[in-house]
Amino acid sequence: MSEEPIQDRDQDQDLVLYEVDEDxxxxxxxxxxxxxxxxxxxxxxxxFALLDEAAEDPAVRVVVITGAGRAFCPGMDVQRLEQNAQPGQSLNLQARVPMYSRRNMPKPLIAAVNGACAGIGLVQALICDIRFAARGARFTTAFTRRGLAGEYNMPYVLPRVVGLENALDLLLSGRVxxxxxxxxxxxxxxxxxxxxLLDAARAYARDIARNCxxxxxxVVRHQVYGDLDRDFTGAxxxxxxxxxxxAGSPDFREGVASFVEKREPKFEGLPPDFDPDEATRDAFLPY
Incomplete structure (x- = not known):
C-alpha cells in the first residue's frame, strides 16, 4: 500500500487541535x-506529535482525546482505502507511527468518544486508559467487512479489554x-x-490533575500495562x-499532609525526563 499523503487540507496543522487548561x-x-x-x-x-508534546510538558497532567463535530473517528479515510485497494499495492509501514507506542506515555489518557468510532479510530480509543462515550455513539472493528484481518494489534488488545468471546464476536462479525x-x-x-460528554471527561481528568x-x-500506568504479561510473582x-x-518521597509526604490538613494537594509536575521504570527497575521480594 502506498503511504504518500493524499494532497488535500491534510497538510494543515489544524488537522488536530491542542489546548491546555489551567489545571x-x-x-x-x-x-x-x-x-x-x-x-x-x-x-x-x-x-502523535501532540501526544509527545503533552508527555514532555510538566504543565500537562492528564490528556483528553476527542473528535470535532459529530464523530470521533470512523476509520481510515475512504480515499486512502480506495488507493490502497488497487492491484499491485504493497504495505509499507516504515513511515508510519507505531500505533501503541504511546502506551508508554507517563500521563493518563482519557477518551471522549463523541460519535462514530471504527477501525483505526477504535484503535485510538483503545490506547486510552479510560473511555467515556456519548449515548448513541456507534462502534465497530470493521476490518473483516473491508476484507482485512485484525489490524494494529487489535486481536491482542481487544480480548484484554472485553474478554475472549466478546472480542471474537466484535472482530469476526465487524458488526456495529x-x-x-x-x-x-x-x-x-x-x-x-x-x-x-466533553465536560464529563474533562471533569474526571481535572480531578486527577488536581488531586493525584x-x-x-x-508509575501506576506503567505497572498496569507492564504487568499484563508478567506472572504474579514478577508483578x-x-x-x-x-x-x-x-516511601518517604516528597509526593507521599504531601499526600499525607494534604489529607490530614483537609486541603487540595500541591504535587509537582512530572519532569520531562522522569522514567517510570525507575520505580520498579530493581525489583525485589522481601520474603
Missing part, C-alpha cells in the same frame, strides 16, 4: 469534521454496536449524554519496588 488537562481534538475525522497519515503524524452495549462489554466505562501525584499516576516484586520508591 493541566490537555485536550487533543481530531479536527476533520467535514470528513467526520477520517484518519489520514498527516493527521496521524500530527496526533452502540455506546450502551460498549459499556456492557467493558469497552467504555461511562456513557454520557452527548451535550455533557503525577509521579504516582505515571509482586515490581509492586514492592514501587512501594520502596515512594
Amino acid at each position: 493541566g488537562v490537555a485536550t487533543v481534538t481530531l479536527n476533520r469534521p467535514e470528513r467526520k475525522n477520517a484518519w489520514s497519515i498527516p493527521m496521524e503524524r500530527r496526533f 454496536f452502540d455506546a450502551d452495549e460498549a459499556k456492557e462489554l467493558g469497552l467504555v466505562s461511562r456513557v454520557v449524554e452527548p451535550e455533557d 501525584s503525577p509521579r504516582a499516576t505515571a 509482586l516484586a515490581r509492586s514492592y519496588s514501587a512501594m520502596e520508591f515512594f
